[in-house]
Each structure stands twice: as structure tokens, then as C-alpha cells.
Amino acid sequence: MTTANSAPVTITLTTNNQTSGWQQDKTLQISNEGIAIYLEQDSQFRLRKIQMAARSIEKLGVAHAQLAGDDWDEASQWAFALGFSCVNKLESITFCGAAELVERLNNKLAVYAWSRDLTNQTPAELYPLKLAELTSNYIKNLAPAHVKTRLIQGKALQDEQWQGIYNVGKGSVNEPCLLELDFNPSNDENTPVAACLVGKGITFDSGGYSIKSSAGMFDMKCDMGGAAVVAGALALAIKQGLAQRVKLYLCCAENMISNDAYKLGDIITYKNGVTCEVANTDAEGRLVLADGLLAASETGAPLIIDAATLTGAAVLATGGDYSALFSLDPAAAAKAHNAAKASNEALWQLPLEPWHQDKCPSVFAETANSRTQKGGGAGGASNAAGFLSRFVNNEGAGWLHFDLAAAYNADATSLWAAGATGLGIATIADLISTP
Structure with missing residues (x-):
């Protein structure tokens, strides 16, 4: 995993455990490939949990988050953006998905960054x-x-x-x-x-x-x-x-x-x-x-x-x-x-x-x-x-x-x-x- 002042860290969203041992069933699961946010299927308060996970990831010293994988929809990516962004790091996120979706999220993030x-x-x-x-x-x-x-x-x-x-x-x-x-x-x-x-x-x-x-x-x-x-x-x-x-x-x-x-x-x-x-x-x-x-x-x-x-x-x-x-x-x-x-x-x-x-x-x-x-x-x-x-x-x-x-x-x-x-x-x- 890479952290501050280095390449973007890949963040995936999953309903399947990505690790075994002490990390199993934890919301954040860290490996050499990046960080997975693990949520059970139909998890209650899903967007809130994603935002909280993003806040925890930012506090690890991650300078730039690169979202990846098929489980990120628009709402979940935006919840992550709200939790991850902070002073001096208001647009340090790469979204994923169709080009139209990514453009929409980038436009929204840019406006929120300006206002904040x-x-x-x-x-x-x-x-x-x-x-x-x-x-x-x-x-x-x-x-x-x-x-x-x-x-x-x-x-x-x-x-x-x-x-x-x-x-x-x-x-x-x-x-x-x-x-x-x-x-x-x-x-x-x-x-x-x-x-x-x-x-x-x-x-x-x-x-x-x-x-x-x-x-x-x-x-x-x-x-x-x-x-x-x-x-x-x-x-x-x-x-x-x-x-x-x-x-x-x-x-x-x-x-x-x-x-x-x-x-x-x-x-x-x-x-x-x-x-x-x-x-x-x-x-x-x-x-x-x-x-x-x-x-x-x-x-x-x-x-x-x-x-x-x-x-x-x-x-x-x-x-x-x-x-x-x-x-x-x-x-x-x-x-x-x-x-x-x-x-x-x-x-x-x-x-x-x-x-x-x-x-x-x-x-x-x-x-x-x-x-x-x-x-x-x-x-x-x-x-x-x-x-x-x-x-x-x-x-x-x-x-x-x-x-x-x-x-x-x-x-x-x-x-x-x-x-x-x-x-x-x-x-x-x-x-x-x-x-």
C-alpha cells in the first residue's frame, strides 16, 4: 500500500472478505493491492458507513484515493468523496465507472471543493x-x-x-x-x-x-x-x-x-x-x-x-x-x-x-x-x-x-x-x- 506523497492508493468496495486472519470481517481490509471497504450485503446505513470508512482511510495518510471495481455506484462514490476530502485534499479522488458518471462526479466535487x-x-x-x-x-x-x-x-x-x-x-x-x-x-x-x-x-x-x-x-x-x-x-x-x-x-x-x-x-x-x-x-x-x-x-x-x-x-x-x-x-x-x-x-x-x-x-x-x-x-x-x-x-x-x-x-x-x-x-x- 502507498501513502502520503506517493502514488494513488486503490480503494475497492466489496461484499466479500478480501483477507483472512485478524483483518477478516473488518470494514477496512489492507493488502499490497490497496484497501478494500468491506460491507455485508444489504448493510444498514451503507452510505454512512462508506463515508466513515473514507474518513478513516484519509487519516491513514493516503494522499490520493483511486476508486476501482464494479461495486461503486454514484451514491457510494460520492459518500466516499465527502468522507475522504479535507483541507488541502478537497479534490484528491479518482472516480471510476462510465465516462459520463465520472464527469458528473468530478463536476460535483469541483464545486464542493470551491465552496468548502x-x-x-x-x-x-x-x-x-x-x-x-x-x-x-x-x-x-x-x-x-x-x-x-x-x-x-x-x-x-x-x-x-x-x-x-x-x-x-x-x-x-x-x-x-x-x-x-x-x-x-x-x-x-x-x-x-x-x-x-x-x-x-x-x-x-x-x-x-x-x-x-x-x-x-x-x-x-x-x-x-x-x-x-x-x-x-x-x-x-x-x-x-x-x-x-x-x-x-x-x-x-x-x-x-x-x-x-x-x-x-x-x-x-x-x-x-x-x-x-x-x-x-x-x-x-x-x-x-x-x-x-x-x-x-x-x-x-x-x-x-x-x-x-x-x-x-x-x-x-x-x-x-x-x-x-x-x-x-x-x-x-x-x-x-x-x-x-x-x-x-x-x-x-x-x-x-x-x-x-x-x-x-x-x-x-x-x-x-x-x-x-x-x-x-x-x-x-x-x-x-x-x-x-x-x-x-x-x-x-x-x-x-x-x-x-x-x-x-x-x-x-x-x-x-x-x-x-x-x-x-x-x-x-x-x-x-x-x-
Whole structure:
């Protein structure tokens, strides 16, 4: 067997023991020919076990995995890819099978690698305008004839009434911005927008004056994970032949403390007239997403999807193993569940009703952005989704909110390396690809 800094290691998948002695019946069976992943026929949680095996193989020091044999189908190869890939090793896999299958998996792996690497970058490398620039360049390169972008930054945000992004980001030396990216394969300006994607792009979150602890702040480079996921979803859909018009909105800012920073008790008046009292400057994600949802709603798109690393409450509820889904539209939620199942991505719907809008009351404004209890109090993830629902049209018809509890791992687990996971990309790409 070869390991780091050497030739690729051949990895086979089998339902037959490849060795005898102490390795017999072990999931990983190592020989001079390579490594076999042994699973019994009809093994329960098969894909999960493959992903765990891949994580173990990577930790052996294998630099490049070459999958081989007839037992690898598309789902099992992708499960292996998710487990094996890690920082500095995001595309170190050779897939097997028909040329069309290999191309599809390589395209998917490339998008996930781009999105995960984007999320893993340091706050010094990835400030708001840089996030917008890298995203614009990447997606333009995929379809240069069909992509147009518009960037609104700094004081221009206030002039155009994108008050959430402006207020959250005004305390940083790095200007906040709103990126609008229009993928229009028809190149006809009159073509209806079929779907809008909105991503939270907080490139660093100190918590503002509701400052986080050092431990709580350490991984906050990942707070733009929602932007990376929706951008990745659009990129993947384009690679897979997306044929309808989709707009992408990234709400980009740094949440910092300075003499210009927004404060507790400030009131933000949004473009639709909703007034919001700032009860917690660390509940900033929903403040910037509100602008993105308003912009998306202006297009009249029948499908609006936002994604964000929004609440610790969603992580507590799901254990960080699932993305949390919120919707006021049962039909749209059902489509999301079907897309997640087809993509083998874990998704769990949490409660959301119209009355969740009233869960963060304010004496001085129509709503507050949170409550003053730790973590926003009970039901924090649903209350955040309720806040967002104020900024979509048609009583939430066609709107899906993904709270990305599984987007990033501070430490390695049995399934994932430390860092961004990219979970949600395939599900959202599927949703925007279906007329």
C-alpha cells in the first residue's frame, strides 16, 4: 500500500472478505493491492458507513484515493468523496465507472471543493467585497455569455435602502455589499426569474457589542457559509445544464465593533417599511438576509431559497448532523425533502407558523431582531425564521429557509474532516433546476 506523497492508493468496495486472519470481517481490509471497504450485503446505513470508512482511510495518510471495481455506484462514490476530502485534499479522488458518471462526479466535487475552500478561508483573506468578487468570477467563468452582476457597496446600500446590510457592516473598515448575480440562459431581459437564492455572507462575526466569547468567535470565518452554499448550488446547477433564469443575492458584511458600529436599541427601517429594534447585535444574520429576501421578492420569482449559518438553536436541535428547514409552504417543503433525499443530504424540518413573527416583540418598533435572553430564548431558530418571513411576499408561498446547522465542523468527526462540509449544495441545486 502507498501513502502520503506517493502514488494513488486503490480503494475497492466489496461484499466479500478480501483477507483472512485478524483483518477478516473488518470494514477496512489492507493488502499490497490497496484497501478494500468491506460491507455485508444489504448493510444498514451503507452510505454512512462508506463515508466513515473514507474518513478513516484519509487519516491513514493516503494522499490520493483511486476508486476501482464494479461495486461503486454514484451514491457510494460520492459518500466516499465527502468522507475522504479535507483541507488541502478537497479534490484528491479518482472516480471510476462510465465516462459520463465520472464527469458528473468530478463536476460535483469541483464545486464542493470551491465552496468548502471559500468557507475555510481566513477573515483577513475573505472580506465582504472579496467574497462578492470571488463568487462573481467563479460563476461568470462557468457561463460568461449568460451572467450579469451588480454590486452595491458602502454608503450606496443606505442610498438604495438596503438598511440591514448597511447597518450590520458599517462598523468595519471593510465595506459591506450586496451582490446581485443574474444567470439568464435566454439572454432575454423579459424572461421571468424562475428562482432566487439568498445567502448570508458574514465574513467574520465578532457578535458586535453583544460580543461573543473567544471560543464562540474562533470559527466565525464560517459565518458566510450560507453564501458559499447557495453560490455553490447555482454553480452546480449550471454545470448540470440549468436552463432557467436564476438570480443570486449575497448579503456580505463584517460584524465588528467600532465607533461606527450599530448598537443595541437602534431601530432599522427596511425598504418594505418594517421597523426593527436591535435587541442583539449577534443576531445579525437575519438583519442582512431581510434585505436579500426583499430584493428577491421584487423579482416575483415563484421560488425563493435562503441559506445561512443562522442560529445556534438549530445546531442544538439537530446535533449538527442535519440542515434545518423552515417553510410556510407545505408543497415547497415537500419538494425540498424529496430533493434532499435524492441527494442523500440530511434535512429536518422545524416548526414555523405565521405567529412566529410575533415572538420577538418590541415596544419601540414592529419587531425586534431577537430577545434579550441567552441565545434568543426558547425556539430561537423558529423565531429567527419568523422574523425572516416578514420580508417575503405572498405569505411565504414558495419560500424555503435553510438554517445550515451542518455547514461547518470545528473539529473532525467520524464522518467529516474539520472545516466546511458543503451540505445543502446538491439539494438546492436540484430545487432550482426543476421547472
